[in-house]
Amino acid sequence: MLVRMTTNADEAPKRTRRRAPAGAAVLREDVTEAIRAAVFEELAAVGYARMSIEGIARRAGVGKTAVYRRWRSKLHLVLDVVSAMAVMGLPVPDTGSLEGDLRLLYEVTSRALRHPVASQIIPDLQAEAARNPDIADAMQKALRDGQDSVASKIVAAAEERGEVRPGVNPDLALDLISGPLYWRAVVIRSANLPKGYLADLARATAGALKAL
Template sequence: MTTNADEIPKRARRRAPAGAAVLREDVTEAIRAAVFEELAAVGYARMSIEGIARRAGVGKTAVYRRWRSKLHLVLDVVSAMAVLGLPAPDTGSLEDDLRLLYEVTSRALRHPVASQIIPDLQAEAARNPDIAEAFQKALRDGQEGVASKIIAAAEARGEVRPGIDPDLALDMISGPLYWRAVVIRSPKLPKGYLANLARATAGALKAL
């Protein structure tokens, strides 16, 4: 049985999923980056699909083909923050692990974009339970993954007792810095603050 060569590409085209080649990853990433920039510039309430598309250099259709609305777009981007997370330090000691974590986290929280977006999303979360859930998950998952690895390493070294309360440990590790940087938004940390915080937190964890 012979096959007409002209029929092969037609069959291939019929088997190809519709739109598979259209949703280019570079366009998707450009839109996600534009969301962060737009949130920092105008806030969630004033943010629009038109503004995001303009900033990303794409048409509105490119945005709507990926997300149904501004809310779904922001929820997706905020949720993706949890996946990125922070690298878990592995210095060989609990205090040094905490100090390195605090240095990286402090720089991230004080980045101009993050310092604008986080307070705005916190305010919006008070009015929108969907954003509240996604925002809390993004923050908690990112910190929880790193904190659990730090505690597990400290347990293996015998620096903390086995089976300490993971939620209490997470609160002790993450709470003070978030209070300073996100809640009261202290413009500048005192000299030696992160080292002192790491020393105090390590001592408190060892006492649990």
């Protein structure tokens, strides 16, 4: 006979379900995404040090067991969310010129870095990374990989158009492309960019890349 039983898997909402085959736990994707979103909100509100599983669960509208079914600790939860940033990626510009590609990249990146949540989370996790090598590795991957992928494609397209010489040093190119805007938006945390700043930055960076 079939036995129906009530399970509190994910705890929101509670309902009667059949037991999963072979005892496997069924983790609802919408609950997982709600928890991930709650992590960003909690980090922005209280920072990593004061963040708690209880607070995350409350924001996500689930019980603590729903969080612990997916991640065994606060650290593992944050590492997963931060690492996921690396695969989100930025759109690769295709304007037909190096300066135009850089200008579009800077516009998109500037909006992302100045977002209220990102502007709170990134500096806080950077401070925590100085004390925690696991977070440091995850932060480096999340911040570097996305930018590196886009920057390398911008430079490759510029090489094909003959705007830069073949074989430009990829690490130096990444530093030139990503460094100035990151410095202003994250390190200095300038709320407002001067008028024409992104256009001037794109022009200067394009000139520097062509001089390599």
